[in-house]
Amino acid sequence: MxxxxxxxxxxxxxxxxxxxxxxxxxxxxxxxxxxxxxxxxxxxxxxxxxxxxxxxxxxxxxxxxxxxxxxxxxxxxxxxxxxxxxxxxxxxxxxxxxxxxxxxxxxxxxxxxxxxxxxxxxxxxxxxxxxxxxxxxxxxxxxxxxxxVSEALVSEERITSSWHVLDVDGSLVDVGDFDFTGHENLKTFVDYEISGSRAAEQEPPHVEIMRKMELVDYEPGSDSGNLRWYPKGTLIKRLLEQHITNVVHSYGAMEVETPIMYDFEHPKLSRYLHRFPARQYTVLSGDKRFFLRFAACFGQYLIKHDMTVSYKHLPLRLYELTHYSFRREQGGELSGLRRLRAFTMPDMHTLVADMDGAKSEFFEQFKLCIRWMEDLGTNFETGIRFVRSFYEENREFVASLVRELGRPVLVEMWDERPFYFVMKFEFNFVDALKKASALSTVQIDIENTERFDLTYINEAGERVNPLMLHTSVSGAIDRNVFALLEQAYMDGQKGTKPMLPLWLSPTQVRLLPINEELVPFCNDLVAQLGDFRVDVDDRSESLGKKIRAAEKEWVPYIVVIGEKERESGLLSVRIRSTGEKADMSVEQMRETLRAQTAGVPYRPLPLPDHLSKRPKFRG
RNA sequence: GCCCCGAUGGCUCAGCAUGGUAGAGCGUCCGCUUGGUAAGCGGGAGGCCGCGGGUUCAAAUCCCGCUCGGGGCUCCA
The missing domain is CATH 3.50.80.10 (D-tyrosyl-tRNA(Tyr) deacylase)
Incomplete structure (x- = not known):
């Protein structure tokens, strides 16, 4: 200037x-x-x-x-x-x-x-x-x-909020007055949210796991927070991506794909940007400046701006799995798979006619998120946040959410509206270091349809601004992997063997031939178990060592193949989840696998099915 | 951005306070071993000790600067 x-x-x-x-x-x-x-x-x-x-x-x-x-x-x-x-x-x-x-x-x-x-x-x-x-x-x-300091930060500092626990019976009490007996995990979440007590000075356990298991690794050749995914990690990530996309699609969202970079000078976007701290990556193209998206919002707003939408089309949902979203978080904020600078985020935006529409849609999406978290199988605690006036007018609605969930939640009540939303909830995963991270979230946005000029035609033929929900049913995919690994670690600490859900295990069944003459028989078994990820440890190693290797890889079903098996056709299976050994036929094995992977996506083995053919990705 | 910590074969780390020929385990390669539910035996290869400067007869080791990484604070649209 x-x-x-x-x-x-x-x-x-x-x-x-x-x-x-x-x-x-x-x-x-x-x-x-x-x-x-x-x-x-x-x-x-x-x-x-x-x-x-x-x-x-x-x-x-x-x-x-x-x-x-x-x-x-x-x-x-x-x-x-x-x-x-x-x-x-x-x-x-x-x-x-x-x-x-x-x-x-x-x-x-x-x-x-x-x-x-x-x-x-x-x-x-x-x-x-x-x-x-x-x-x-x-x-x-x-x-x-x-x-x-940006407007948003300033206003956040000014806003005061109060903390409560809302119980299943609809009673709202101050956090201090709530009896957390039987809700210890909620207590941990509450402590983290309110006092922000961050004790641990250690690396989060999932980091060592993700590297040792050759899932994900740091990439020194990139900016920090931009990771490399090895084949096994990529498999897990793709399966989660595929699953969340299926879930959102069958819920009724239309999937789109939008650019990852946007013009700084685009009037609507620049105004939006100025509401937020400058945490974006910038990219120069000639003498034009672009920023890398930090969410899917922009692309979807711009599409919706150009759409012709009737009230008959509502609720209208657009969905994108952002590969990637970018946020230039400060150096010290980055942490393994928990906090990244480039991350994969399923992002859905729903247009609804009015607050009634917003509430019923919010309720349905809340249920969808519960289902996701239950599928994931990790712990989670709920935070519901809203402006005080919203609560006054919608007590029954808020209470109905908690009834649906069936356990008490943390409530944060703002005296005034700090951001663009009047209400949101998140499901937070509590990790091994007692830190909470948001996964699923839905927000009711009352500001951006006007700001970005998103409209629909109502029954009276007038062009009006709808309300909008911002939703991520799963939260960042990377963070889902983080939660799975941390949860596995915590299970391990409690004495159960750490593992991933069967549908996400890179190897679902490992065959251990007792000598090399049995490898061809193992190959037949691999073919018979065609729709599952089955591999063969055909290396010239002792059986003990092969078992140890399979255990260290968290393989859910380990099958030793010797002469007995070849003759009887019965498999001797070591079942990780129960620690038991069982004899079962190939058909029973198949049924067991099928039953546990119903309704979730499948991908083939991400590596050669013979271990002797597998390179090491690190150490 | 600020504060702490770290960087030595592919991996995990020892050596560094007191400067003097660079070590181990795992992995990898080559042999032997063909085994019944968590590590069989022997051998070989593999190192610009992060980068740059300084001190010294001599630096992985001491000093300064830098780079990268991790953690904490702050932050998390």
């Missing part, structure tokens, strides 16, 4: 002609003047668009400094594009000037000439040594540090 500040006896202007980009103004502003003032000619530049909040802070600081130096109170802001050769978009500047005026008006008398008009003007400059000053203001990420 460039400014030219003139200490003036007076400035007068008069609008002569309107341009295409003109802001709407009152008749009274078409002609105005100010005496004894600092006239500030201002042009907003392209680079300023990186951060509106920082720009306002820096610019007003500069102007205040000059005003103090000259000891003037009155400030006249004059939008004047001609100071620069690389102006920002008119939309950005148009948004900037009123905010700039507002900021300076806190401690000065301020007037402003309108943006987007040709004007004639008269100015008298005092002509003393300090009367003509110019400044260049640069908004750089470095300067943002302490002073410039």
């Amino acid at each position: 460039r400014i030219l500040a003139l200490h003036s006896d007076f400035i007068k202007y008069e609008v002569t002609k309107k341009t295409k980009v003109a802001e709407e103004i009152d008749e009274s502003l078409k002609k105005n003047e100010m005496d004894e003032c600092l006239t500030v000619f201002t042009s907003v530049e392209k680079e300023d668009m990186a951060d509106m909040d920082a720009l306002i802070a820096e610019a007003s600081k500069a102007v205040r400094d000059i005003a103090r130096q000259l000891n003037v109170d009155s400030i006249f802001i004059y939008p004047y594009v001609h100071l620069t050769s690389s102006p920002s978009t008119p939309e950005f500047a148009k948004e900037f000037f009123p905010l700039f005026e507002q900021e300076l008006a806190k401690d000065h008398t301020v007037k402003r000439s309108p943006f987007g008009y040709y004007k004639s003007f008269n100015i008298s400059c005092k002509g003393h040594p300090l009367s003509e000053l110019s400044r260049e203001i640069h908004v750089t990420p470095k300067k943002e540090d302490e002073e410039v």
